[in-house]
Amino acid sequence: MAVFLLFLVGIFHLTGFLYRGLHTQGRKDTNVLPASGSFSGEETDNPIDKPVFTVDLLEPNKYSRPGTKLKKVKNIFVHYTANPGTNAQQNRSYFANLAETGERSASAHFIIGYEGEILQCIPLNEEAYAVKGRNDDSISIECCYLSDDGAFTQSTYDSLIDLLAWLCGEYGLTEQDILRHYDEGGKKCPLYYVEHEDEWELLLEDVGAALKRGNTDIAADE
């Protein structure tokens, strides 16, 4: 009897293993480190490929990573660093140093460098200090830039579209749920896309197109 039970348990594990093996085939997962995942921590059936990003979380601290749990995500906010020529790592260090200086509270979940590299600083199930009054229901992305007018480089732009599309897929949002920091409180952030409304509309259209492509891929697979 005991042997038979062991046999059943064995079969159960084996089928589970085979099932998972079959269903993860063909999935792209090129992240350097495992992402912290969606805020539920569960695997989602996101039709959008996860962009490559480096997870380099801030140490928990009062000024940039308070550790408050993020319970829902209604919007994704786009920012610019307001500091031309600084890269993703430098902006991450700025957030990290706030733990020491305490000069203000600031952070974002992601920073995109002007060469298109993406750094994750805050887990997706925690709040960042990025948009006054909306930290409890949104994700924020900071973008580096080179030119004084605040326009993003093509590399930053491309990474931003990929990241926004993936996050929309992760939380069941559309491009209409993507906001500028400016849209919540009127701060001129991200500057170029506040001063060029038409460029912002194009950016949202590009995310919409990426979402449509992702959904079409899934439909084609079935």
Ligand SMILES: [Zn+2]
């Ligand atoms: Zn901002």
